[in-house]
Amino acid sequence: MPNQAFHRTRKQPRAGEFNVREQHMRYVYAIGACIGLFFVYAIIGGILGWKHGGGAIPMILFFAAVVWTWKAITGTKGGEK
Numbered sequence: 707m708p709n710q711a712f713h714r715t716r717k718q719p720r721a722g723e724f725n726v727r728e729q730h731m732r733y734v735y736a737i738g739a740c741i742g743l744f745f746v747y748a749i750i751g752g753i754l755g756w757k758h759g760g761g762a763i764p765m766i767l768f769f770a771a772v773v774w775t776w777k778a779i780t781g782t783k784g785g786e787k
Contacts, residue, residue: 736779
């Protein structure tokens with residue numbers, strides 16, 4: 707089969723490495739998850755009747771959740787691009 711030769715010669719990424727397409731999809735998933743977090747935050751704020759985002763503490767928690775979600779999905783650590 708001609709496809710077998712292609713698969714044998716193609717360089718496979720090492721453990722923990724991702725090809726460009728997989729990394730781009732991770733960014734797409736991360737953006738979707740962060741948008742989902744925003745909708746959850748807005749719904750909770752609306753139910754509780756928060757004005758101006760609920761104040762400093764809920765906003766800090768929201769942004770911490772967004773940053774943690776982004777880093778967890780994209781696999782980035784502090785100082786990396």
